[in-house]
Amino acid sequence: MSQNPQFHEREITPRGVLKAGPWRLKAYEIRDADSARRSIPARGDAFAHGMSLALDWLGSSPSPGLGWLIRHVGVGARYVVVARWGNSNELFIETFAATDDGNTPPRWVPGGRRFSFCVWDMRILWHERNAFVRHMLGGPAASPDAYLADTHAPLPGP
Numbered sequence: 001m002s003q004n005p006q007f008h009e010r011e012i013t014p015r016g017v018l019k020a021g022p023w024r025l026k027a028y029e030i031r032d033a034d035s036a037r038r039s040i041p042a043r044g045d046a047f048a049h050g051m052s053l054a055l056d057w058l059g060s061s062p063s064p065g066l067g068w069l070i071r072h073v074g075v076g077a078r079y080v081v082v083a084r085w086g087n088s089n090e091l092f093i094e095t096f097a098a099t100d101d102g103n104t105p106p107r108w109v110p111g112g113r114r115f116s117f118c119v120w121d122m123r124i125l126w127h128e129r130n131a132f133v134r135h136m137l138g139g140p141a142a143s144p145d146a147y148l149a150d151t152h153a154p155l156p157g158p
Contacts, residue, residue, distance in 0.1 A: 007119075008033060008157070008158040009120075009155060009157065009158060010030050010031060010032055010033070010120045010155075010157055011029075011030065011031045011033075011155060011156055011157035012028060012029070012030050012120070012123065012124065012152060012154060012155040013028065013029045013030075013031075013154055014026070014027070014028055014151040014152060014153075014154060015027040015028060015029055015071075017148050018069060020055045020058065021055075021058075021060060022060065022065050023055075023058050023065055023066075023067060023084070024065060024066055024067075024144070024148055025066075025067045025068055025069045025082070025084075026067075026068040026069070026128070026148060026151055027068070027069050027070075027071070028068065028069070028070045028071070028124055028151075028152065029070070029071050029072070029073075030070055030071075030072040030073070030074075030120050030121065030124075031072075031073045031157065032073060032074055032075050032157075033157050033158050034075065046078065046106065047071050047078065047080065049098075049106070049108045050071075050078065050079075050080040050096045050097075050098060050106070050108040051069075051071070051080060053080070053096045053108055053110060054069060054080045054082035054094070054096055055082075057082060057094050057096075057110070058082065058084055063086055063087075064085060064136070064142070064144060065144075066084070066085050066132075066136075066144055066147060066148070067082065067083050067084035067085055068082075068083050068124065068128050069081065069082045069083070070082075070117075070121055070124055072118075072120070072121060074118075076099065077097055077098065077099055078097065078098045078106055079095055079096065079097050079098075079115070079117075079121075080095070080096045080097075080108075081093065081094075081095050081096075081117050081121050082094055082095075082096075083125070083128070085132060085136070088137075089132075089137060091125075091128075091129070091132075093117065094110065094111060095110075095111035095115040095116060095117055096108050096109065096110055096111060096115075097109060097111060097114075097115050123152065123155070124152050127151075127152040128152075131147055131150040131151075132147060134146075134147075134150065135147035135150060
């Protein structure tokens with residue numbers, strides 16, 4: 001029986017608010033420890049098609065027009081995880097992925113039922129759930145601006 005590799009936190013970097021049509025999304029990057037060595041960017045052309053697919057997935061009738069997005073450089077693949085709030089208290093999530101062999105342009109595909117999100121993405125998901133409760137559900141009045149300002153703290157990698 002093989003053993004699991006030892007778990008290491010990954011670098012998490014908040015990247016501000018992305019405005020896409022009627023949507024405002026908190027943007028994050030997650031990188032595995034070796035991605036810098038492999039010279040894989042977390043922004044730019046390497047993620048352009050995945051970002052386009054994610055923004056198209058959002059649709060055009062937001063309520064309340066808030067969500068978050070992760071560009072994740074993993075081992076052997078790149079991911080875009082996009083989430084939007086709707087129906088007062090529900091979170092809708094989609095993951096897009098592309099293999100990464102370092103030699104060919106990534107081919108992005110929607111996740112549907114094939115992909116989910118991983119333990120590193122879940123750090124952000126948990127923070128975003130708590131921020132939404134604090135600023136949109138927990139006070140006397142919803143505050144989208146306070147929600148957008150409440151981001152996961154940067155987390156250095158190993």
